Amino acid sequence: MKITRLVVVAGAVLALGLTAFDASAQMRKVKVATEGAYAPWNFVNSAGKLEGFELDLGAELCKRAKFDCEFVAQDWDGIMPSLLAKKYDAIMAGMNITPKRMETINFTTAYAAGAHGFLVMKNSSLTKMPGGEFSLTKDPAGAEKAIADLKPLLKGKILGVQASTTNLAWAEKYFKDVAEIREYKTTEQHDLDVAAGRIDAAVVAHSAAKATMETATGKDMAIAGPAFSGGMLGLGVAVGIRKEDNDLKAAFDDAVKSAIADGTIKRLSEKWFKVDMTPKS
Amino acid sequence: MDLDFLWTTFVRLIGGVPLTLQLAFSSIVLGLALAVLLAVMMRSWFTPLAWAADGFVFVFRGTPLLVQVFLIYYGLGQFRPVLDDMGIWWFFRSPYYCALLALTLNTAAYGAEIVRGGLQSVPHGQIEAARAFGMSGFTLYRRIVAPIALRQALPAYGNEIILMIKATSLCSTITLMEVTGLAHRIISETFRSFEVFFVAGAIYLAINFAMSRLIGLAEARIAPDLDQASRPAEVH
Numbered sequence: 015m016k017i018t019r020l021v022v023v024a025g026a027v028l029a030l031g032l033t034a035f036d037a038s039a040q041m042r043k044v045k046v047a048t049e050g051a052y053a054p055w056n057f058v059n060s061a062g063k064l065e066g067f068e069l070d071l072g073a074e075l076c077k078r079a080k081f082d083c084e085f086v087a088q089d090w091d092g093i094m095p096s097l098l099a100k101k102y103d104a105i106m107a108g109m110n111i112t113p114k115r116m117e118t119i120n121f122t123t124a125y126a127a128g129a130h131g132f133l134v135m136k137n138s139s140l141t142k143m144p145g146g147e148f149s150l151t152k153d154p155a156g157a158e159k160a161i162a163d164l165k166p167l168l169k170g171k172i173l174g175v176q177a178s179t180t181n182l183a184w185a186e187k188y189f190k191d192v193a194e195i196r197e198y199k200t201t202e203q204h205d206l207d208v209a210a211g212r213i214d215a216a217v218v219a220h221s222a223a224k225a226t227m228e229t230a231t232g233k234d235m236a237i238a239g240p241a242f243s244g245g246m247l248g249l250g251v252a253v254g255i256r257k258e259d260n261d262l263k264a265a266f267d268d269a270v271k272s273a274i275a276d277g278t279i280k281r282l283s284e285k286w287f288k289v290d291m292t293p294k295s
Numbered sequence: 296m297d298l299d300f301l302w303t304t305f306v307r308l309i310g311g312v313p314l315t316l317q318l319a320f321s322s323i324v325l326g327l328a329l330a331v332l333l334a335v336m337m338r339s340w341f342t343p344l345a346w347a348a349d350g351f352v353f354v355f356r357g358t359p360l361l362v363q364v365f366l367i368y369y370g371l372g373q374f375r376p377v378l379d380d381m382g383i384w385w386f387f388r389s390p391y392y393c394a395l396l397a398l399t400l401n402t403a404a405y406g407a408e409i410v411r412g413g414l415q416s417v418p419h420g421q422i423e424a425a426r427a428f429g430m431s432g433f434t435l436y437r438r439i440v441a442p443i444a445l446r447q448a449l450p451a452y453g454n455e456i457i458l459m460i461k462a463t464s465l466c467s468t469i470t471l472m473e474v475t476g477l478a479h480r481i482i483s484e485t486f487r488s489f490e491v492f493f494v495a496g497a498i499y500l501a502i503n504f505a506m507s508r509l510i511g512l513a514e515a516r517i518a519p520d521l522d523q524a525s526r527p528a529e530v531h
Binding site: 091094095098118174177178196197199203206207209210211212 | 470472476488
């Protein structure tokens with residue numbers, strides 16, 4: 015008698031435990047932060063909704079990893095501190111992998127990679143800067159030479175850069191001695207100042223610059239000078255995750271790899287950037 | 296607490312103090328001059344002048360300073376051709392002048408109300424008495440109206456000065472590297488927002504502590520009779 019009761023109770027407890035376990039195994043809730051001011055990576059559309067390459071890709075990655083994802087907008091300058099403060103679990107915000115950031119957070123495999131350079135007005139003397147493509151990782155000597163060639167042309171100019179970006183770290187390292195560098199909270203703000211002529215050039219990712227050039231603000235702008243990539247400019251754009259969340263990183267890693275392998279990233283990047291931004295391994 | 300980090304942060308943030316103080320004091324001095332002008336306009340018998348002053352105060356007191364900073368900097372930046380034609384683009388090209396203009400106009404609006412309140416507080420009887428002594432115009436203002444108005448207005452104006460010192464932090468949104476701008480900068484390098492803002496807050500607190508003592512001294516000097524409590528009783 016007693017034993018049967020015990021068995022019933024134990025069974026009930028077990029059943030309860032199982033259903034609870036089941037529910038949590040079903041779909042893990044993951045909050046993903048993005049900036050919402052970095053077209054075409056991520057931006058707020060006219061309906062007030064987040065949209066862009068990373069929103070499409072994020073939905074795809076979450077589907078593959080079986081996560082129930084929610085995207086939230088977070089100002090760029092607080093995007094890493096708020097991750098550490100557990101306001102959300104992951105960052106997809108055009109954020110490049112850098113050794114400096116890796117000291118604080120972890121990154122998945124890169125899901126996109128692009129070049130960086132200068133955005134200027136079409137009538138600016140800076141459009142005469144020499145072109146070319148340089149990887150700071152593969153050809154550091156060539157990149158240093160190209161930077162040295164730019165220095166005299168940028169002497170006395172004012173450069174605008176978004177704060178806390180790899181572009182800022184790079185511009186400060188190489189051009190601080192010849193040019194004045196001003197920091198902006200968003201890329202939209204330095205675009206406005208390029209248009210107004212308050213600054214001579216913005217140091218930008220080409221992908222974002224191309225999006226600016228399609229807007230009314232940027233219609234008289236052009237990308238000038240060489241295209242730089244790699245090294246301190248970033249080892250590719252990836253999902254940022256807290257160091258301790260290894261299972262989350264593993265799940266996103268697999269999702270990114272499969273999205274690269276089956277051409278999903280190529281398709282989405284051609285949709286949003288008009289070029290293939292798939293990282294070349 | 297990591298004292299080394301707090302110290303290096305403090306040293307770096309101190310570098311922004313001159314710009315913070317420069318923005319605050321330049322705008323307070325210019326704003327006060329404009330405030331007195333506005334207060335006089337408000338009391339003018341010529342109604343359009345009073346309306347203009349009221350309208351100015353209404354607009355600049357009724358909108359957030361951050362919006363004013365953005366409108367003057369990014370908003371007017373889009374009218375460069377017009378400003379170029381007027382020959383004033385050099386002024387609006389500079390983030391420093393834009394910030395100074397926004398702060399000055401804002402504090403002038405608040406200041407005008409404080410000065411007007413001070414002028415209104417002068418009892419009519421005292422003015423009549425002064426007139427009976429044959430004072431008029433400038434002498435009446437210098438000897439009677441101004442001293443009474445000043446001692447009435449100073450506590451409120453001291454408050455405004457302190458608000459302005461804190462308001463300069465908004466200038467970091469238009470690329471100026473004052474204390475708050477530098478704080479954001481350090482946070483972007485270290486991700487230690489708590490410690491950095493803690494130090495930045497302490498710096499503002501120290502500036503405002505010194506400022507409130509100065510204002511207190513000025514109050515005691517121009518209105519000793521209102522400050523009996525804080526001084527030792529006189530021995531007869």
